[in-house]
Amino acid sequence: MMALLIAGIVLVAAILGGPVIFTAVTARRVEQALPPRGQFIEVSGARIHYLDKGTGPPIVIVHGLGGQMGNFTYALLERLTDEFRVILMDRPGSGYSRRAPGATGRLTEQAAIVAEFIRKLGLQRPLLVGHSLGGAIALEVALDRPEVVKGLALVAPLTHVPKQVPAPFRALDIKSNFVRWLVAWTVATPIGIRRGKAILDAIFSPDIAPADFPIRGGGILGLRPRSFYNTSLEMRAVNLDLWAMAARYASLRVPVRILYGKNDQVLSPQLNGEALQAKTPMVSLELVAGGHMLPISAPDLTANFIKAAARAGNPASA
DSSP, X not given: OHHHHHHHHHHHHHHHHHHHHHHHHHHHHHHHHSOOOSEEEEETTEEEEEEEXXXXXXXXXXXXXXXXXXXXXXXXXXXXXXXXXXEXXXXXXXXXXXXXXXXXXXXXXXXXXXHHHHHHTTOOSOEEEEETHHHHHHHHHHHHOGGGOSEEEEESOOOSOOSSOOGGGGGXXXXXXXXXXXXXXXXXXXXXXXXXXXXXXXXXXXXXXOTTHXXXXXXXXXXXXXXXXXXXXXXXXXXXXXXXXXXXXXXXOSOEEEEEETTOSSSOHIIIIIHHHTXXXXXXXXXXXXXXXXXXXXXHXXXXXXXXXXXXXXXXXX
């Protein structure tokens, strides 16, 4: 019996060994190709990687699920720094930021990190910009800590619990932490390499995903096992707080501007834009042609939207 058990363990190790080695080598090559480009700060036990560029009134930008600051350095950052100080952050567990030990990835937890990050940098009520899941985190900041921000500018934000997991993210819908870890270290990387273009096309649709996005936009950072694990973890954690958040939107005390692509194939503009606007006069909504990745597919439009929100209430910039 013992011999059979040992033989089974050896067989499993042999089967898993190849994918694990491939995953580890790929992760190392990815980080060699795209090393950290910013600086680091400790925030409530998390190690946050961020980029701080430009001068002027501050803007903090928070990325969405599976993203990192490259989503904004691709085309948006350079369109804002002529007039504003822009701070891009890798959210905890994304890009090169590390979560605190025991962190869950919940919206309330991440919002607390964002608020403390703003305080630690000494920013005086910046405009907080959130894209996709970053929009939900920005809303949680505004609900719980409105004194920290002057307002929100949200691009294709998640604001309500979706009826189903968006198609590009269904492979992340893993309940078990062990299974999540096992997938991250065995099949997630080779599948990500093989299906990467199809996934990007689905996220950008109906817009065209740029061919250089995997490198210039940092997309290949998602091939690392910890990126897959953390993205899956926080996707499963979203609904733990989003139901309660949606019930509180009428209490928002800071202005919220929303930009949504009419043809967004990831999140519904009606469920996440129009439904939020109907709950409070603090929200204004602009619908435009395009899909989910407006900061990349429509950078001029997105930059002008953010600038208008940042100038609001600042007569010197009007």
